[in-house]
Structure formats: structure tokens, C-alpha cells
Amino acid sequence: MNFKILVIGEAMVDKYIHGIVDRISPEAPVPVVLFNKNTENLGGSANICQNLANLDADVHLISIVGKDEHEPILTKLCQNNNINLIPIYLNRPTIVKQRIVANNQQIMRVDFENNNNLDSEEEKIVIEQIKKVSKEYDAIILSDYKKGLFTKNIIETIFNHFNNNFILADSKPDKIDLFKRANIIKSNFKEFKDYCKQKNIEVSNDDSSIENTYNKFIYNFNSFLLTRSEKGMSFLSKDKFEHIPTNAKRVYDVTGAGDSVTAAYIIKYLETKKEEISMSFANKVAGIVVSKPGCVAIEKEDLKLKNENKKIINSYEKIESIVNKLKKDKKKIVFTNGCFDLLHSGHADYLKKAKEMGDILIVGLNSDESIKKIKGENRPIVDQNSRLELISSLESVNYCILFEEDNPINILSYIKPDIHVKGSDYKNKYMIERDMVEINGGQIGFIEIKTNENNKISTSDIIEKIKNEH
Incomplete structure (x- = not known):
């Protein structure tokens, strides 16, 4: 237009x-x-x-x-x-x-x-x-x-x-x-x-x-x-x-x-x-x-x-090929996943720390449909293409890819990361993807989530605040 x-x-x-x-x-x-x-x-x-x-x-x-x-x-x-x-x-x-x-x-x-x-x-x-x-x-x-x-x-x-x-x-x-x-x-x-x-x-x-x-x-x-x-x-x-x-x-x-x-x-x-x-x-x-x-x-x-030169990858096969080449060059692959709806400073800080754990950071983004299943019909606020654009603009992120499933097990079977990163609040929780990571020689890494006035910064809290103020 x-x-x-x-x-x-x-x-x-x-x-x-x-x-x-x-x-x-x-x-x-x-x-x-x-x-x-x-x-x-x-x-x-x-x-x-x-x-x-x-x-x-x-x-x-x-x-x-x-x-x-x-x-x-x-x-x-x-x-x-x-x-x-x-x-x-x-x-x-x-x-x-x-x-x-x-x-x-x-x-x-x-x-x-x-x-x-x-x-x-x-x-x-x-x-x-x-x-x-x-x-x-x-x-x-x-x-x-x-x-x-x-x-x-x-x-x-x-x-x-x-x-x-x-x-x-x-x-x-x-x-x-x-x-x-x-x-x-x-x-x-x-x-x-x-x-x-x-x-x-x-x-x-x-x-x-x-x-x-x-x-x-x-x-x-x-x-x-x-x-x-x-x-x-x-x-x-x-x-x-x-x-x-x-x-x-x-x-x-x-x-x-x-x-x-x-x-x-x-x-x-x-x-x-x-x-x-x-x-x-x-x-x-x-x-x-x-x-x-x-x-x-x-x-x-x-x-x-x-x-x-975009970092957005559109297929599991393509990201698998990229990762295989990187591993031949002895690069340490870090993977994390999430909705990343309403990108905020907590997200940016989390991804920056994730990148510091290795050489290459790959981010898996939940598709719009998978977010609806997890968060409800009113989510996401930001559509999947826009979320991909935002995440790919971050200097800490090397590649990003959508996944349609409710959990990252399938995409992990293609990427086989050296480190799969989660927030520290998952330390004592059951993680369905743990076996897939470890069976392929990887390990789970945890990152402390950035806080604001002693509270964890979250998209849900931001949405709730906007609702309350309007």
C-alpha cells in the first residue's frame, strides 16, 4: 500500500x-x-x-x-x-x-x-x-x-x-x-x-x-x-x-x-x-x-x-542442516523456546544470558495455534510473524523457528542442542522434553528470570496491568 x-x-x-x-x-x-x-x-x-x-x-x-x-x-x-x-x-x-x-x-x-x-x-x-x-x-x-x-x-x-x-x-x-x-x-x-x-x-x-x-x-x-x-x-x-x-x-x-x-x-x-x-x-x-x-x-x-540474511528458518529440515554444519565447526548450540508474546526487557535479558551459555542461540517460538491451546483464545496478542521479526532483530539470537506442537520435543529431535535453556522456575518441575535433550547428549541449563520491583516480569502481568488501568 x-x-x-x-x-x-x-x-x-x-x-x-x-x-x-x-x-x-x-x-x-x-x-x-x-x-x-x-x-x-x-x-x-x-x-x-x-x-x-x-x-x-x-x-x-x-x-x-x-x-x-x-x-x-x-x-x-x-x-x-x-x-x-x-x-x-x-x-x-x-x-x-x-x-x-x-x-x-x-x-x-x-x-x-x-x-x-x-x-x-x-x-x-x-x-x-x-x-x-x-x-x-x-x-x-x-x-x-x-x-x-x-x-x-x-x-x-x-x-x-x-x-x-x-x-x-x-x-x-x-x-x-x-x-x-x-x-x-x-x-x-x-x-x-x-x-x-x-x-x-x-x-x-x-x-x-x-x-x-x-x-x-x-x-x-x-x-x-x-x-x-x-x-x-x-x-x-x-x-x-x-x-x-x-x-x-x-x-x-x-x-x-x-x-x-x-x-x-x-x-x-x-x-x-x-x-x-x-x-x-x-x-x-x-x-x-x-x-x-x-x-x-x-x-x-x-x-x-x-x-x-534473515535469521528466520522455515523448516525443521533446514534448521537441522544448519546445526549439523555448525557442530562440525565445533560450535556449542543453545536452544530455548517460548511464546515471547509482547516482547519485554525480561525476554531480552533471558535471551542474552542464554546466548552467553554457548556460541549459537536458536529460539523456538510457539505458533499462534499452539499458544491458544496453552494460554487461551485471547492469546497471543502479537501474531507469530511479528513475533518472529522481533525475536530475529535481537543481537543475541542467531536463528529462530516456529513450532506448532504443544511442546518442543519434536523440534529438539532435529536440533539436538548442547544446552536446552529454561527459566530457573523450572528447576524443580517435571520437564517433558528432558529425556529428548539428554538422550542426544545435551543438558538442561537454567537462567534466573529478570525481576522488576521484586516480581518476575511477565507478559501476563503486563496484560493484566493494562486491563486494570483501562
């Missing part, structure tokens, strides 16, 4: 001069760049749009544009990338970032911009333009690059005009409070930390600190999507907290990665209406774009290539 999305923000042109440096200027102690080529890309809010367009969205962009030599470049770049530009012409320059890159290293940047807040006349022009825009959009993205567009009056106008639309706001710390009516606010950890500092709140980049901090102003916002560099990503709301580790294997350049996260999250959310799935997809996209130099948008071919 081609979702229709409106981005309101500050479009830029990223211009690059590429060359090489092999000497210092005799005129001053600066490098001399021998010119090779020029390139021009979309930047700022227009980079979000390019990501959206590459993910098959019908994209419209409202941005202030100057009537200058850079305006035709921006317009042409938008046309070439299937972005419908809705320019608001003011007596300001089209924003340009001119970078000089030598030997694949940026050595200088020159900015062409006026980042002062709009004056009353400029603000009036923008407000009039926004009020003329159709409301027929699947989602609105507000992309604040702190270049003067988002005044208090303009922000209020946007929320009043699009009061029935889903809105994601990507704001700088000093204006986050003005965007509190958004359905979700996206921020990186540095911005979140700066925002908290304004409130005289200290926060560190770990799950518990972020959760405790968010609890202090939980009712000010609907939800937060927080990108955390090497720590991954978090979804924060008054109902739940979700954390997933980074998907990046190699970080070359983080420029524009936040825009790719914003675009990927909104596309997947419109498709699934599930925050966890959307965050997992955005995490995957971020892992791809940071592995490339410069401000680049995600390409569908990148995702296809990524999908070829």
Missing part, C-alpha cells in the same frame, strides 16, 4: 566537493584539495522524504524555500526522487550545506541559511499556507532542524488543522514541550538528555535510567521513540517500555540516520499499528544506512539484501 504522508520541515541541499589532499598550501597552513567532482543530495527534512519515497510512500513536503540559485537544485532533486514539494517562498535563502570531502574525510562545511525565528509577517504567510493544505494524509511528520520554521503559533496551527491525523514530531530539545500533542515524539539520546537537563533531571544511557526518567514526565506526552546509538532504540509510553539492541554491524557515518529511522518507523507503523514491529524495522534500516558514507537514504535493494 502506498501511504500518503505529509512532511512539514526544513528542506536542505547537501552539496559536496570531492577531491584529494596531498600537500599543504604555501599561502597558509591549510590543506590544498585537488578537485575531483561535485555531488548534490537532499538533506534535512527532504532526506526524510527521500527515505519515505524509497519505501514507496506518496510524499508531500512543505518547506520554506528561497528564490535563489539553489531553489532550482532543490526542486529538481525533489522531482527526481518522487517528492511533491510544496514551497513557501520567503525572503530567506534555500538552506544549503556545502561540504568539502578529501580522501573520504570531511574537512570543512559551509552553511548557507538564516536560522532566526520567523518574524510576524513570515509566520502569517506560513500559517495561511498550512491552512490551505488538504487533511487527507495517512500521517504527518514534523521535522524540526531548528532553522526558524517551528514557532509556537505555527506548531499550534499544525496540530489544530491536522487534529485527526497521526503525527510524528522530530524536535530539538528546546521545543519538545511544544510538540506534546504529537502521537509520538522521536529523539536521539543526546537530545533527550539535553531536554531532561532543562528539567534538572539527570539521565544515563541505560534502560532503567531512561525508564525512571521518563516516569517523571510520563503524562506530558503520548509516546517517545528514542534512538540510543550503540545501545539501540527504545519506545516509551505510559503503558509500556520496549528496548531493542542496535542492528548495526559496522558504523561508517551516522549522518542522516535519524531521518531514516523516522521514515522507516512511520511506514511500518501505518502498515502494522504495532510499535514493537515498527521499531524493529526502523532499527534494521538504521543498521544499513550507518554502514554507508554520507547522508544517504535507505534503498529497497538494501532491504532485499538484508532480508536474504
